[in-house]
Amino acid sequence: xxxxxxxxxxxxxxxxxxxxxxxxxxxxxxxxxxxxxxxxxxxxxxxxxxxxxxxxxxxxxxxxxxxxxxxxxxxxxxxxxxxxxxxxxxxxxxxxxxxxxxxxxxxxxxxxxxxxxxxxxxxxxxxxxxxxxxxxxxxxxxxxxxxxxxxxxxxxxxxxxxxxxxxxxxxxxxxxxxxxxxxxxxxxxxxxxxxxxxxxxxxxxxxxxxxxxxxxxxxxxxxxxxxxxxxxxxxxxxxxxxxxxxxxxxxxxxxxxxxxxxxxxxxxxxxxxxxxxxxxxxxxxxxxxxxxxxxxxxxxxxxxxxxxxxxxxxxx
Numbered sequence: 587x588x589x590x591x592x593x594x595x596x597x598x599x600x601x602x603x604x605x606x607x608x609x610x611x612x613x614x615x616x617x618x619x620x621x622x623x624x625x626x627x628x629x630x631x632x633x634x635x636x637x638x639x640x641x642x643x644x645x646x647x648x649x650x651x652x653x654x655x656x657x658x659x660x661x662x663x664x665x666x667x668x669x670x671x672x673x674x675x676x677x678x679x680x681x682x683x684x685x686x687x688x689x690x691x692x693x694x695x696x697x698x699x700x701x702x703x704x705x706x707x708x709x710x711x712x713x714x715x716x717x718x719x720x721x722x723x724x725x726x727x728x729x730x731x732x733x734x735x736x737x738x739x740x741x742x743x744x745x746x747x748x749x750x751x752x753x754x755x756x757x758x759x760x761x762x763x764x765x766x767x768x769x770x771x772x773x774x775x776x777x778x779x780x781x782x783x784x785x786x787x788x789x790x791x792x793x794x795x796x797x798x799x800x801x802x803x804x805x806x807x808x809x810x811x812x813x814x815x816x817x818x819x820x821x822x823x824x825x826x827x828x829x830x831x832x833x834x835x836x837x838x839x840x841x842x843x844x845x846x847x848x849x850x851x852x853x854x855x856x857x858x859x860x861x862x863x864x865x866x867x868x869x870x871x872x873x874x875x876x877x878x879x880x881x882x883x884x885x886x887x888x889x890x891x892x893x894x895x896x897x898x899x900x901x902x
Contacts, residue, residue, distance in 0.1 A: 625818075628896040635892025638885040645882055649703055652696035662690045664697040665848055673868045683870050686862065691855075695874050698850035703882070705766050705851075706831040710824050712770030717777025718820060722808055724778065725785035732782075739775040747772045748837070755843030762845055765838070769831050780823055784816040818897035822890055829886035836879055852879050 629635060648655065656663055660681070668688030676683045682691035724735040754760075754768060788794060789812065797807050832852070838844035839853030840860075847854065852875045859871035 625896045629892060632892045632895065635889055635896075638888035638892070642882065642885040642889065645699065645878070645885075646703060649696050649699035652693070652700050655696060656690075656693045660690060660693050662693055664694045664850055665689065666693075673862070673865065673871075675867060675870060682874050685858065685871055686868070691871065691874060694850045694855060695852075695878065698852050698855050698875070699878060699882075701762050701845065701849060702832050702835055702852045702879075705762055705769065705835050705845075706828040709766045709769035709773065709831045710827045712766065713773040713777055713827060714820060714824050716770065716774035718781050718813070718816070720774065721778030721781030722785050722812060722816070725782040726789055726804065726808055726812070735778070736782075739778055742772070743775050748834075751834075751838055752841065752843050755838060760838075760843065760845055762849065762851075765835065765845060769834065773827065773831070777820060777823060777827075780819050781816050784819055785812055788812050788815055818893075822894045822897065825886055825890035825893055829883040829890075832879065832883055832886075 652664075662680075666689060668684065671680070671684050671688045672686055674680050674684040674688070680690050680692070682695065684690060685694070720735055724732045750772065751768060758764065794807060794811060797811055802811075835844055835851060836853030836856060839851055840857045842857065844853050844857075845851050847858075855875040856872065856879070859868075859875065862868035863872060
């Protein structure tokens with residue numbers, strides 16, 4: 587090997603060394619990715635979850651804007667009747683047709699979706715707040731507090747929720763607000779069990795023991811150190827819970843114990859439509875609410891699975 591070749595190799599080695607040192611300096615200067623950032627990166631790569639989120643967002647926007655759409659595009663309200671246009675098939679005037687009293691099906695579908703989505707979302711948030719607070723308190727304080735709470739959870743869980751809702755629906759006039767509160771009160775035990783099991787494993791960790799040794803209060807430890815670590819499991823359960831509540835509302839309405847007319851929900855529309863399923867020119871009334879329920883619940887379940895894979899890839 588000539589002197590010139592040796593000099594060239596030495597220069598190349600020096601160049602590689604300098605480049606490697608530059609990359610190491612850049613890695614040191616870069617801020618480390620947070621756990622939530624990594625989860626968001628994983629979620630962006632899940633095309634199916636993103637597609638489900640887009641579809642659900644579109645449905646939500648349409649339902650939230652039901653008033654504007656009915657007034658400026660459809661030019662008809664959800665309760666406006668037209669006896670001369672009963673059971674009208676889809677047309678430029680009534681895009682999804684009309685029902686048995688001539689009410690526009692699309693307008694009622696959008697208004698009904700707003701009620702159904704509100705019941706599912708608000709009921710799940712109510713369940714979330716109760717479940718986290720009670721489950722975290724039971725596991726963190728333990729002993730008698732845990733025994734009393736678990737006795738109450740087991741007692742409430744032993745009562746079939748559907749039968750209890752049917753009894754309450756027969757006794758009282760069920761409004762969307764009442765139904766939302768009932769779903770919230772009856773659904774929190776499941777979230778409490780999830781939170782309780784997670785907190786039991788977390789409260790023995792070193793960072794919790796260190797916080798206690800430094801004199802941090804129980805409230806600070808629970809909501810600053812424990813809560814962020816149980817949120818992933820709770821978020822996944824909440825996404826699925828919304829879909830479950832929408833199905834529950836539809837089932838109650840189908841049985842005649844849900845939100846009472848004239849308030850429209852997807853479940854009540856489906857219940858009303860099934861009465862005319864044998865009439866050939868009225869079968870279109872079943873399609874729209876059925877498709878909306880199925881699509882919304884499917885999107886929520888897909889989003890729940892996508893969040894599970896993104897927030898905790900060990901569960902794949």
